[in-house]
Amino acid sequence: MILFDFDYERADTLEQAVALLARLQGDARALAGGTDLLPGMRMENIRPGLLVSLSGIEPEAPQVLADGSIRIDALTRLATLENSELVRRVVPMLAQSAHVVGGNQIRQMGTLGGNLCQEVRCLHLDQKHDYQFVAPCYKRGGTCCYPFPRNAPEVCWSVYMSDIAPALIALNAQVEILGETGTRRIDVEALFTGNGLKPLALSQAELLRAVLIPAAAPGFTWGFHKSTVRGGLEFGMAVLAVALQLAEDGRTCTDARIVVGAVREGPVRPVAAERSLIGKTLDEERMEQAAADTSRVVNPLPHHGFSKRHLMDNIRVHLRRTLARALQRARDQEAGR
Amino acid sequence: MHETGVVMLDVSKGKDVRVGAVAGAQSRTRLISLCVNGEWHEVAVKPRIMLVEVIRDTIGLTGTKASCESGICGACTVLIEGRPVLACITLAVECDGKQIRTVEGLAEGEKLSVVQEAFLDQGAVQCGFCTPGMLMSATALLERNPKPTRQDINKALEGNLCRCTGYNAIVDAVLQASGQENVKPVMK
Incomplete structure (x- = not known):
């Protein structure tokens, strides 16, 4: 049971849901899978007066468009994503990133859009306020950040934990956002503000409608790794997503996108490290250097009890391995052809 | 067959209900029908009642356990339309008209699955x-x-x-x- 009273409406279309959200001016929240929203409401971090349920809206099946890009409905369940033959064939990195989210039951309930719109996390924030015996923190509208008391005013150092967002950013994906005035399309990267108090660049009455992933060119290869303690049912220490474009020789990198997730208020792209790979032959030394550079610039927030030092080492080691695996994947594909 | 009756699940037990963000507003109680292990039940619930509470407290099938109640442990797993989901973070109103299987529905009489x-x-x-x-x-x-x-x-x-x-x-x-x-x- 949730300890406060709220009302519930079921929307038949996404447009109807947006109209309801707009009418309630921030007092309403959209409910998709509920695996993030409902625990948050149980802890009373989020106290909406109305839930607009999207469960009556059937998601469209993933489809490949004429230009080769793939369009995936934001209401697609994560279990559908990881098991979809089409998604596994066309965008294996997305299927892999959906496969490592939470546990099986979470993937059966959670949706793609919900995963992207999840709330940032912090061990202090994610408990019932009644047990805290201190004034509320910034995120709850208070005047202090308890885990980081020397933070600048109104700065919330909580961490955005999505496993799928890094993969989508590496794939250069876009999201289609439905608002009151119509649909707009932005890069997934632009969805994140980097501000823990308002991590998403969405207004109260906007909903994700679909994710669009461009077609992969020949020579594309990828690596994805979620670094965890147990290997299941947990948030990542760091989530590494790498997309490389290789020249015909299979060793020279013509484009690189590296994304590190679960370490800051949004996924981070180490642009300098990406540039250091472009136009170069990928060997162990260069990949190790890029991983070390990334680990230095990402500046991870200590989260879930891991120290900054530990997280930096974690990023360095796992990014090096992820890059190596991406290169190995390209070689295996070449050999298998 | 059990008879299908309307059961009121009123958690406030007559005391003042703490009202959420809408000052003075009271959420509507809804009548939902659930098919649990092949039997239809009609239950009146507030939106804030979770599926696990309906299954355990109203329908009385206590095989499904409520443990962490925040979607971590999996003890409350039930099958909704064949998919394993967590009943502790599923609103009961979301399950209107759905087929639900709990652990009581596995055995056929005395014969275990x-x-x-x-x-x-x-x-x-x-x-x-x-x-x-x-x-x-x-x-x-x-x-x-x-x-x-x-x-x-x-x-x-x-x-x-x-x-x-x-x-x-x-x-x-x-x-x-x-x-x-x-x-x-x-x-x-």
């Missing part, structure tokens, strides 16, 4: 609190994938925590239930 028999045989139960959730996850896995590998089973059961550390016996039990050769029955 294959998965339940395998759990017994392998001694895959210690305190038993996680078992209903484990059984439902395992049943859903075997319905989708009748011959899972050890890795498939690990992945399917990753959302179910067991604090008695009985995972090996549990995975063996699921393998045994799937009729694969590589597990020896312990007691049979």
